[in-house]
Amino acid sequence: MYATYVIWAKHMHKFSRSTEEAMGLALQSVMWVVLFGVGMRGLVGDVGGSDYMSYMLPGIIALSALGGAVGGGLILLDERLRGITKEYLVAPIPRLSILLGNAASTATKALLQALLMLLVGLLMGARLAGHPAGWLAALVLVALFALGFSGLALAIAAQSRSIMGYHGMIFLFNLPILFASNALYPLDVLPSWMQVVVLFNPTTYLIDATRALAFGTPATLPLLLSAAVVLGLAIGGVGLAYGSFQSALKRNM
Amino acid sequence: MTTLAIEAHNLGKHYKETTALSDLSLQVEPQQIYALLGPNGAGKTTALSILTTLIPPSSGTARVAGFDVVAQAHEVRRRIGVTFQEIVLDRDLTGRQVLDIHGQLYRLGKAERTRRISELVALVQLEDAIDRDIKTYSGGMKRRLELARGLMTNPEILFLDEPTQGLDPQNRVGIWDYIRTLNREHNLTVLLTTHYMEEAEALAHRVGIIDHGTMVAEGTPAGLVASLGTELIRVQGSGDTAHFIKTITTMPFVLRVDQDQQQGVIQIYVDNSTRRLLDVVQMAGSNGMRVDDISIARPTLGDAFLHYTGRGLRDA
Numbered sequence: 001m002y003a004t005y006v007i008w009a010k011h012m013h014k015f016s017r018s019t020e021e022a023m024g025l026a027l028q029s030v031m032w033v034v035l036f037g038v039g040m041r042g043l044v045g046d047v048g049g050s051d052y053m054s055y056m057l058p059g060i061i062a063l064s065a066l067g068g069a070v071g072g073g074l075i076l077l078d079e080r081l082r083g084i085t086k087e088y089l090v091a092p093i094p095r096l097s098i099l100l101g102n103a104a105s106t107a108t109k110a111l112l113q114a115l116l117m118l119l120v121g122l123l124m125g126a127r128l129a130g131h132p133a134g135w136l137a138a139l140v141l142v143a144l145f146a147l148g149f150s151g152l153a154l155a156i157a158a159q160s161r162s163i164m165g166y167h168g169m170i171f172l173f174n175l176p177i178l179f180a181s182n183a184l185y186p187l188d189v190l191p192s193w194m195q196v197v198v199l200f201n202p203t204t205y206l207i208d209a210t211r212a213l214a215f216g217t218p219a220t221l222p223l224l225l226s227a228a229v230v231l232g233l234a235i236g237g238v239g240l241a242y243g244s245f246q247s248a249l250k251r252n253m
Numbered sequence: 254m255t256t257l258a259i260e261a262h263n264l265g266k267h268y269k270e271t272t273a274l275s276d277l278s279l280q281v282e283p284q285q286i287y288a289l290l291g292p293n294g295a296g297k298t299t300a301l302s303i304l305t306t307l308i309p310p311s312s313g314t315a316r317v318a319g320f321d322v323v324a325q326a327h328e329v330r331r332r333i334g335v336t337f338q339e340i341v342l343d344r345d346l347t348g349r350q351v352l353d354i355h356g357q358l359y360r361l362g363k364a365e366r367t368r369r370i371s372e373l374v375a376l377v378q379l380e381d382a383i384d385r386d387i388k389t390y391s392g393g394m395k396r397r398l399e400l401a402r403g404l405m406t407n408p409e410i411l412f413l414d415e416p417t418q419g420l421d422p423q424n425r426v427g428i429w430d431y432i433r434t435l436n437r438e439h440n441l442t443v444l445l446t447t448h449y450m451e452e453a454e455a456l457a458h459r460v461g462i463i464d465h466g467t468m469v470a471e472g473t474p475a476g477l478v479a480s481l482g483t484e485l486i487r488v489q490g491s492g493d494t495a496h497f498i499k500t501i502t503t504m505p506f507v508l509r510v511d512q513d514q515q516q517g518v519i520q521i522y523v524d525n526s527t528r529r530l531l532d533v534v535q536m537a538g539s540n541g542m543r544v545d546d547i548s549i550a551r552p553t554l555g556d557a558f559l560h561y562t563g564r565g566l567r568d569a
Contacts, residue, residue, distance in 0.1 A: 006357045010346075017345045083341040087402075090305050091358045092330040252308050 003093035007101025008108070011075050015109055021071055029064045029117045033057070033124050040184075047186060050129070050217045057121035058210040059183025061114045062203050065146040066177055068113030070170050072106025073153030077166050080158070080248075089252075099245045102154055103147075103238065110146035129216025138213040141227065144234040145206045149173075151237025155244035177203050187220055205229040256319045258283045258410050258442040259304060264313035266299050266466075273299040274466040276313070281444055281459070286436050288457035289446040290558065296466035297446035298338055301414050304444070305335045318409050331359075334408035336399045338415045338446075344388040348379055348398050351387065352405050359406040366405075373401040377431060393424030400431060411435070413445040417452060429455055450555040460554070464562040477557040482508040482522035485552045486533055489518050493541035500540050501533065511560045520556060 015022065033053070037060075041052040079085050088098045122128070128135060153170065160166040178184060180194075181203040187195060198204050209226035212219035219226070259281035266274040274296040281287040289297045302308045304317055306326040314321065320328040342351060349370060356366035374383050377397035382390060390398065396416065403411055416432070417425040433456065435441045447453055453460045454474050462470045462477070470477060494512075501521060502510050506529055508522040523529045526549040537544050 002360060003358055006354060010343075010354050013350075014343065014345055079343075083337060083339050084343060086307065086337055087341060087355070088358070089307055090330055090333070090335045091355075092327050093358055252302070 001094060001097040001100065003088075003091070003097035004100040004104060007088070007098065008104040011072075011101070011105035012108065014075060015071075015105070025064070025067045025071065025113060026116055026120075028067065029060055029113070030120050032060050032063070033117075033121055036184075037124065047217070050211075050215055051125070051127070053121065053124055054126040054129075054215045055211070055217060056184060057118070057126045058207040058215065059178060059181065059203070060121065061117045061142060061210070062145060062181075062183065062206055063174075063177055064113040064117040065110045065142060066149050066173065068110035069106055069146060069149040069153040071113075072102070072109045072150055073157035073170075074163070074166065075105065076102045076154055077157040077160055077163065081163070086252075089249075095249060099154070099242065103150060103241060106150035106154060107143075107147045110150050111143055114142050114146060126215070128214055130212075130214060134213035138210045141206055141209055141213075141230050144230050145202075148202070148230070148233035148235075148237035151234070151239070151241035154241040155237070158241070158244040158248040176201060182207055182220075202229050202233040256283070257281060257316070258285070259287070259315070259317050259444060261300070261304065261315040262313055264300065264303055264310045264315055266296075266303065266308065267311045272466055274303070274310075276467050277463070278313075279461055279468060279471070281442060283442050284436065284440045285458045286432065286443045286445070286456050288453040288460045289444070289463050290448070290450065290453045290460050290554075291446070291463035292448055292562065295463045297448075297463055298414055299466070300463070301412055301444070301446055305333060305412050306330055331406075332409045334403035334406060334411045336396075336403045336411075336413050336416060338418065340392070340395045340399065342387050342395055342398065345386060347386055348374075348383040348390070348401075351398065352402055355402050355405050361406065369405055369407070373404055376404075376434070377401045378427075393420055393427070396420060396424070396428060397431075400428065404435070408441070410442045410444065413443065415447060416445055417447075417449065425452070432456055450553065450558060454554045462558055462561050469561040470557065474554050478552050478554055481552045481557055481560055482524075483551075484523055484526035485550050485556060486521045486523060486526050486530060487518055487546075487548045487550060488521065488533060488537065488544060489516075489546040490537060490542050490544040491517075492543045494519065497537055497540040497542040501536055504532070504536075506532070509560070511556070511563075513559055514563070520559065522552070526550075 037053050037056050044052045047055045085098065156169045157166060160169065180197050181201045182198060183203065187198060190198060205221060205226035208219055208221045209223055211217035212223060257280050259279070261277060261279050264274055264277040277296065277300055289300060291297050303310045304315055304322060306322050306329050309323050316322065317329045318332040322329050352370045352373065353366055356369065361369065374380055377400055379394060379397055379401070382394055387395065417428050420428065432443060436443055457474060460472065460474050460477060461468050498510055498512060498519060501507055506524050511520040521533060530549060534544060534547065
C-alpha cells in the first residue's frame with residue numbers, strides 16, 4: 001500500500017529532524033553501558049562464561065529498542081492530539097494503511113536504536129561470539145522484540161489523552177524491563193519469587209536467546225521457547241495496536 | 254435534472270448522553286457557496302464531519318458528489334477537499350512538504366504535484382514562505398496553506414470548517430477573496446461553516462441557520478433578512494420588560510418582536526420605524542419600562558439569526 005509508504009517516509013523525515021530526542025535516547029543507553037557496565041565489570045568480571053560488558057549488552061539493546069518504540073508511538077500520539085490524523089482519515093486511503101505506516105516507522109526507529117546500541121557496545125569492548133548465522137538469528141529476534149513493543153507503544157498512543165499520560169504508562173514498562181529480567185544478573189542468583197516474575201517478562205527470553213546466539217553465553221532457557229515467546233510478543237503487540245487503533249477510529253481518533 | 258453537489262436527509266448524530274445533530278436536511282447545488290451559520294455547539298462541525306466521511310451518522314443519509322457518505326466513502330473522499338476548524342499542520346515540515354505529502358496520499362504524480370504546488374502557492378500568495386518550516390508561519394499563513402492543501406487534489410467540493418476563525422480582518426478578507434475566485438473561476442462548490450454573520454453574508458449564495466443540531470431557517474442572505482420585515486427598532490431598557498413586550502406585540506403596526514436575553518435588547522419589527530419610534534417610547538413608559546437606549550436600523554443577517562435562534566451572534 002502506497003499510503004503506508006507515504007506515512008512511513010513522512011515520519012522518518014520527522015525523526016531525522018528531531019535530533020535532540022535521538023541524541024538523548026542514544027546517550028542514555030551509552031551511559032548505561034559506560035557508567036554501569038564499566039563499573040560492574042570491575043566488580044563482577046565474568047558471568048556465565050563471558051565478560052560483563054558482553055553479558056549486559058543484550059539487555060541494554062532491549063532497553064534501546066523500547067526507547068525507540070516509545071519515540072515512535074509519540075509521533076502517532078502527537079498527530080492524534082494535533083488532529084493531523086484527520087488529514088489521513090478524509091483521504092482516499094485504506095484505514096489500515098494509517099496504522100501500518102505508524103507501525104513501520106515505529107519499528108524502524110526501535111530497530112535503529114537497537115543497532116546503534118549494539119555498535120556502541122561493541123566499541124566499548126563487548127565481543128560477538130559464535131556463528132554469523134546465530135548473529136543474524138539474534139538480530140531477527142531483536143527486530144521481532146522491537147515490533148512487539150512498537151505495537152504496545154502504539155496501542156497506548158492510540159488511546160492516551162495527553163503526552164504526560166502516555167509517558168506515565170510507558171514508564172511502567174521501562175524499569176521492569178531491566179530489573180525484573182535477567183538483563184543485569186543471571187537468573188539463578190535470584191530468589192525464587194523473583195524468578196517467577198522474571199520468567200513472565202518476555203525481555204528475559206530475548207536476552208537469554210541473544211546471549212546464546214551472539215555473545216557466547218550458554219542458554220539457560222530452551223532456545224526454541226525463547227524464540228516462541230519473542231514471536232508471541234510481536235504478534236500480541238501488533239494485535240493489541242490493531243484493536244486499540246480500531247476502537248480509536250470509532251471515536252474519530 | 255442535475256445531480257446535487259451535496260444532499261443530506263434527516264441526518265442525526267447521537268452520543269450516549271448528548272445529541273450533536275438531530276434531523277438535519279440540506280441541499281447544495283453544484284457551484285454554489287453554501288454557509289452553515291450557527292453558534293458554537295450548534296452541530297456545524299458534526300454535520301461537516303459526517304459529510305466528509307469522518308464519522309458515520311446515527312440516522313439519516315447523505316450523498317456528496319452523488320456518492321453515499323457511508324457506503325461509498327472512498328469515492329466521496331476522492332472528490333472532496335477539507336480544511337478543519339483547528340489548524341492541522343506539522344510544525345516541523347515546510348509548506349512545500351505538506352502540500353507534496355498530501356498530493357502523494359492522493360497518488361498524484363510527481364510532475365502534477367509540482368505543477369499544482371506552484372499554481373496554489375501563487376493563488377494563496379505564499380511564494381516567499383513555502384520553503385520555510387511551518388513553525389515560522391503566522392496564523393493567516395497557516396490558514397492559507399491549509400486552503401491550498403484542501404485544493405491540492407483538485408476537488409469538486411471543498412469543505413471549510415470555520416475557515417477564518419481567529420484571523421484578523423485583513424487576512425479574513427483575503428481568504429474570502431480566494432474562496433470567491435475559486436468558486437467563480439474554477440466552478441468549485443463550497444460548503445463552509447461559520448459563526449461570523451459577515452462571513453455568511455459576504456460569501457454565501459445560500460445560508461442555513463443551524464441551532465441545537467437542526468436547521469431552523471434556510472435561504473439566500475437577502476431572503477432571510479427580507480422575511481423578517483422591513484424596518485427595525487431596537488430598545489434597551491430596564492423595568493417590566495415582559496409586560497412591555499406583551500403589550501407591544503399586540504399593536505397592529507408591529508410585525509414581530511424578538512428579545513436577546515443576554516444582551517437585554519428588544520427588537521421590534523415595524524412597518525415604518527421613524528413614524529413608530531415615538532409610539533414605542535410612549536408604550537414603554539406607560540408599561541413600567543425605562544428606556545436606556547433606542548435606535549432604528551435595517552435588519553441584517555445577524556437579526557435573522559437572533560430571530561431564529563433566540564440568541565445574538567455576538568455571544569455565540
